[in-house]
Amino acid sequence: MGVEYKAWPFREAQGLLPRFRQHPAAPVAFQTGFGPSGLPHIGTFAEVARTTWVRRAFEHLTHYPTRQIAFSDDMDGLRKVPLNLPNAEMLEAHLGRPLCSIPDPYGCCESYSAHMNGKLREFLSHYGFNYEFQSSNEAYTRGDFDAGLCILLEREAEVKAIVLPTLGEERQADWSPFFPICERCGRVYSTRVLACRPEEHALDYACDRADGRIPSCGHRGTLPITGGRVKVGWKVDWALRWYSYDIAYEMYGKDLIDSAKISGRIVKLMGKRPPHGFYYEMFLDEQGQKISKSVGKGVTVDAWIQYASLESLLFFLYQTPQRQRRLYWDVIPKSVDDYLAELRAYHGAPEEERPNHAIWHIHNMGREVPRFDTSVNYSLINNLIVGIGADEPGLIADFLERYDPSSRNYHATLMDLVAKGLNYYRDFVLPNKHYRRPTENEKRMFGELRERLAAYSGDDEKEMQAMPFEVARANGVEPAALFKAFYEVVFGQERGPRFGTFVKLVGKERAMELLGNAAS
């Protein structure tokens, strides 16, 4: 191929090329992970989106078939009860059991993890991602991992040699790559491996490792390692997935860099090559803290969608994944306008340059790129909303379409921007306004202004503009003081739109209503 694209998804895809000198026999597998102990959050969304971009870039370069797996770790045990879930007492009783064998705290699905998995699938499908869902529990039970498990059992000592040095002294004593699920009490975090029996593909264990709130039942027994009766621990589990599904690509947060290294060594030990890795930086909240998974702090996908388009979120997520960035409400307006600016620029870019644009990646490899050739943008809309203090979308749109007639060609998009701008205004601008009560003198002037407006039959901007001046002079007050009072009382801000323009825009009736309220 002649062109070298420098956009990061292409750099990633290019890193993958040396693995496939020949056309691969099976679709090239890209994977994302999901921990179903909580609801899917924006990090999960970001990971799936970014992986999709790399996948598409790879397809663009090679035309090889690919697949994307969303893998859910639903065999993991519950170590502590999340704060944001109902039925905490019930969950407490199931600590240490795999998520897939704990009842749904919401009571609607067949298990805890089934609920979370359902949410994930709903979430990803709703936003149009292409992926195959894979449950860890189903994979274990079905035997997807059996071959890999047998290799791990044979080479248990070597796996230990890799993992033990990374553990604390205390854990080293009884740590094993294998976590048997106790046949009697069903817990996975209370067991301890006593002996491995590689020739029988089995191991001996004891359920006597009570830890904190996780009890043990004291049972001792022997279990085959296959068929989902035994799972493997974290880094080993990751390696096992890579091994069993021939994962070629997986990205992860920078907190997992060390884990990925360990897992890579394990998968090599098993005889396969680790996937091409890529780590991304974490998003920070307003205070510069990592966005929490369990506590509903920070921006969620659904919340973003209320204030701006999905595309603007994707645009945000596309930018510099390896740089730490703040993800907070105040980044939304800028992101929307940056996105719209890119959208305008995109159509003017030469064909061969387009794959370097975020727009190309966001809109299905440049196949479905909308147009938005108008100067209207989100900040204009927000300013307008603040300026006229109106909450009628039609009114705002009217003004915009007069302001720039070309915006009429994008009416639907415009209305969406307006609706979302109004949401943003309501939730983030309005709470910061400080309305004050008018003085008696000001009330009287508002009343007089209202009467003048009522007595006037035309709708000439200049004539209406003259009214506040007349009222102010008649009361021996500086016009500036009256304007200021008007803005502070009606808009909750020191400044506002030109009076005549404002009345013309919102209509005399509405203006009189506002003045009437202010005067009472």
Added chain:
RNA sequence: GGGCGGGUAGCUCAGCCGGUAGAGCAACGGCCUUUUAAGCCGUGGGCCGAGGGUUCGAAUCCCUCCCCGCUCACCA
């Protein structure tokens, strides 16, 4: 302590496969036949964290150091 990222205008950041700095907001000034501006036009403002190196030339590449943040060292 290890790993990762950042330190550029008052604030938030872009620029970083080298050619003497940009945007948005804020500030200031001006404009729409009257003093009010959602809007428009314009202005000011930065030894680009510190030092050294490579180069004709470095915010941009290399080295050292300082500061800030995140993250792993317990668990998946």
